Amino acid sequence: xxxxxxxxxxxxxxxxxxxxxxxxxxxxxxxxxxxxxxxxxxxxxxxxxxxxxxxxxxxxxxxxxxxxxxxxxxxxxxxxxxxx
Amino acid sequence: xxxxxxxxxxxxxxxxxxxxxxxxxxxxxxxxxxxxxxxxxxxxxxxxxxxxxxxxxxxxxxxxxxxxxxxxxxxxxxxxxxxxxxxxxxxxxxxxxxxxxxxxxxxxxxxxxxxxxxxxxxxxxxxxxxxxxxxxxxxxxxxxxxxxxxxxxxxxxxxxxxxxxxxxxxxxxxxxxxxxxxxxxxxxxxxxxx
Numbered sequence: 001x002x003x004x005x006x007x008x009x010x011x012x013x014x015x016x017x018x019x020x021x022x023x024x025x026x027x028x029x030x031x032x033x034x035x036x037x038x039x040x041x042x043x044x045x046x047x048x049x050x051x052x053x054x055x056x057x058x059x060x061x062x063x064x065x066x067x068x069x070x071x072x073x074x075x076x077x078x079x080x081x082x083x084x
Numbered sequence: 085x086x087x088x089x090x091x092x093x094x095x096x097x098x099x100x101x102x103x104x105x106x107x108x109x110x111x112x113x114x115x116x117x118x119x120x121x122x123x124x125x126x127x128x129x130x131x132x133x134x135x136x137x138x139x140x141x142x143x144x145x146x147x148x149x150x151x152x153x154x155x156x157x158x159x160x161x162x163x164x165x166x167x168x169x170x171x172x173x174x175x176x177x178x179x180x181x182x183x184x185x186x187x188x189x190x191x192x193x194x195x196x197x198x199x200x201x202x203x204x205x206x207x208x209x210x211x212x213x214x215x216x217x218x219x220x221x222x223x224x225x226x227x228x229x230x231x232x233x234x235x236x237x238x239x240x241x242x243x244x245x246x247x248x249x250x251x252x253x254x255x256x257x258x259x260x261x262x263x264x265x266x267x268x269x270x271x272x273x274x275x276x277x278x
Contacts (some may be wrong), residue, residue: 003185
């Protein structure tokens with residue numbers, strides 16, 4: 001029987017690689033019975049999904065505006081491009 | 085076809101500077117490092133202008149150069165870190181599991197409609213703040229995996245760790261970040277449920 005500690009580790013690993021079928025079944029059975037581990041998996045996947053959407057928006061230049069180059073830095077870079 | 089020859093490269097800075105900067109900031113979380121990489125990207129682009137085929141957009145071309153610079157930056161950082169991240173003690177300190185391996189401090193219900201998370205500008209800032217609480221190797225591994233979408237073999241090469249080591253690093257990073265987001269974001273917005 002897998003402990004929550006092992007299940008948490010396997011949930012993470014299964015997001016990066018395929019885990020052995022026996023372990024996978026163990027995890028799925030555990031998740032049916034354990035609300036904390038089920039939540040843990042849902043939240044990790046939500047964070048992944050959220051970051052993917054942010055990156056997709058970013059590529060369409062629609063990302064959350066905010067951070068910009070400072071005026072000083074912008075001028076410094078321009079200067080370096082004119083006299084490389 | 086020679087394209088954009090007449091363009092003053094300094095125009096690039098106005099057109100793409102902030103875009104590249106934001107791209108770098110999201111991944112490096114370090115203002116001066118991001119500024120340096122943006123400058124290096126433009127200089128490299130200037131030097132290799134002839135190699136720009138016009139097959140992709142200028143923005144895509146520049147991002148491609150920046151990506152390489154970011155990977156180099158991570159590579160350098162992983163050499164500077166003397167301990168491989170996987171062997172580091174868990175930075176979160178307090179273990180969320182009891183002696184039997186059960187949650188002693190289980191994940192809270194995030195409630196509301198968490199799918200809206202990505203619309204919230206503050207989420208990015210909170211994420212960046214939480215990432216900077218991690219040792220560099222863990223933060224970089226997580227960034228490469230979840231923001232860059234790199235596969236684990238690539239990440240192992242960049243960070244110079246084994247695959248088994250990387251799984252441990254990513255597991256710890258996710259464990260820490262989830263908890264950090266929960267305590268700083270969901271508590272603050274009063275969304276925490278039972």
